[in-house]
Amino acid sequence: MAAVTSVSFSAISQSSSDKRAFCTVARNLGFEGSRFRSSFSCHYVGVRASNSTSRMVIHCMSTSTDVPPTVADTKLNFLKAYKRPIPSIYNTVLQELIVQQHLMKYKKTYRYDPVFGLGFVTVYDQLMEGYPSDEDREAIFQAYIKALEEDPEQYRTDAKKLEEWARAQTPSSLVDFSSREGEIEGTLKDIAERVASGNFSYSRFFAVGLFRLLELSNASEPTVLEKLCSALNINKRSVDRDLDVYRGLLSKLVQARELLKEYVDREKKKQEERAESQKASETVTKCLGEPQFVGQ
Template sequence: MAAVASLSFSALSQCSDRKSVVSSARNLGSNAEGIRFRTSISSHYGGIRASSSSSRMVVHCMAGSSDAPTVADTKLNFLKAYKRPIPSVYNSVLQELIVQQHLMKYKRTYRYDPVFALGFVTVYDQLMDGYPSDEDREAIFQAYIKALNEDPEQYRTDAQKLEEWARAQTSSSLVEFPSREGEVEVALKDIAERAAGKESFSYSRFFAIGLFRLLEVAKATEPTVLEKLCAALNIDKRSVDRDLDVYRNLLSKLVQAKELLREYVAREKKKREERVETQKASETVTKCLGDYVCQ
C-alpha cells in the first residue's frame, strides 16, 4: 500500500491523449455560477436542522449560524475520522471533492435531497471501485460524509430507495411522479417545488448525476425522457446536459487511470516477490555456510 501511495495523478496522465484525472474530477461539483474548487469559504453560512416535513428524505441547511465550520475544519474532521493512508490516486480526488462539497453544503440555499445523495454515492462508488479494501472503502465513505456533518447512512439508504424505485419505473411513469403518491414521489415533488422558487434549491453536478442514475436504472434511454424529467423537476436541462458530459468524460479518465494503477501495483508486487525470493536464497546460503563452518 505504501508503494501505491506514491503514485500521483500526474504520473497517470502521462499516457498519450490523456488529461489529468484530477482536472476532470475538479469539474464534478458546481453551483449555479459554475463554481471552481477553492480552499476557503466565508464564515456566514449556516448549520443543520431536521426538517419538519413528513418525508424523512429531506434535511434543511439554515443560514445565519456563527458555528459554520471552515473548509480546514471539514478536512481535519475527515483526517481525524479516517487516519489510515489513502493511495494518492484516490486521495487527490477525495480531497478536492470534500472541499467542493463543503462549499455546496454551507450555501444559504442548500438543502439535502435524495437525488443529490444518489449522485454523490454514484460518483463515490465509481471513483473507489477497485479500492484495495472493501472495508476501508466504506470507512472512508463514512468519514467523508460525517466530516460534512451529515449522515452517511441516510445517503446510502436514500440512494438505495431511489434505485429500487427507478427499477420499478418505465420511461413514462418515471416522469409522472407529480400525479402519484409515495415516499420517493413526495421527495421529488419537494425538489420540484423548491427548484421552481429558486430560493431553497441549489443545483449541482451531483444532482445531475443523480438524475442520470435514475434514467440508467430505469433503462429509460430515450433522449426525450431526460428532457421531460428536467421539466417536471423545474431543472434547466442545458445545465444537466453539460454536467453529464463532464461526468461521462470523467468515467473514461477513471477507467484509464485505474488500468494504469493496476499495472503499477502488479509491477510492485512482482518486485516485492522477487526481493523475498532473493532474501530467502541469501538466508539459505548463509545457513549452509554456517552449518559447514560448525562441522
C-alpha cells in the first residue's frame, strides 16, 4: 500500500473568510478517489530446521510492472518545479486540485484528450485570475502539469484549437461533428468510440470542456447539450450534475475574487502605514541625533 504524506507549500497569511471561499471552490471540483492495487506472488525458497527454531525464507515478487507515483511524489515534483512562495489563498486550491487530478490520471481508463485539456485550462485560468503576477501564474501552470508528467504546451495548444473551432460552429454543426472530417471532428469521434467501448474516464474537467464548447458556439438551448452528449455517448445526467456544480462555482469565484481584492487592498494599506511609520521614526531619530546649539 502506498503511503500518502502531506507536503505544504510556502504561504503568506490571509483571513479565514478568504481561505474558506477558495476552499469551497476547490472541494466542489472534487473527483472520486481511486485505489491502486498490486498483486504479489510468493514462493518458498528454503526451509532450515534446528533443535531450537525453524526458519522459513520466502521471496515475494510484485507482478505489477508499472507502479504509479504517489500523491506525495506529484506534490514534491511541483515543489521542485516551482520554488517561489505562493499566497495560501491560491495554494490551498492548487493542493486540492493536484491531489484530485493525480488520482484521476492514474486510473486505468485515463487518457488525456483535448476536451479534458480545455476544461482544465478553463478552470485554472478562472481560479487564478487576479493572481499578482501573470508570469508567475503561467509558471505555476507549467509546474503543475509537469508534476503530473504531462505536457503543459499540449494543454494550452489544444485548448486554443478547440476554442477557435467552437467559435466557428453553429449549434447544429457542433453536434453534427461525426458527419464531417477535420482534426477536432476526429478527436470528438475518437472520444465517442472510447466511451462506447468503456475505455473512457469521465471527469468534471471534461464536462467543463463541453460547456466551454457550447458557450463559444452560442449554443444556449438545452437540447443542444442533449444532442452533443448523445453524439459522444456521454451520460447527460452526469454532465448536467457537474455543470450545475460548475455554474455555482462561477458565482463563488466572483465572491472569492472580491475577498481577495479586499485582502490585497488591506495588505497594501498596512505596508503603506508601516512605511510611513518607519519614515517618521527615522526622521525623529535623525533630528534627535543632531547636536542642538543654544545661543551663547
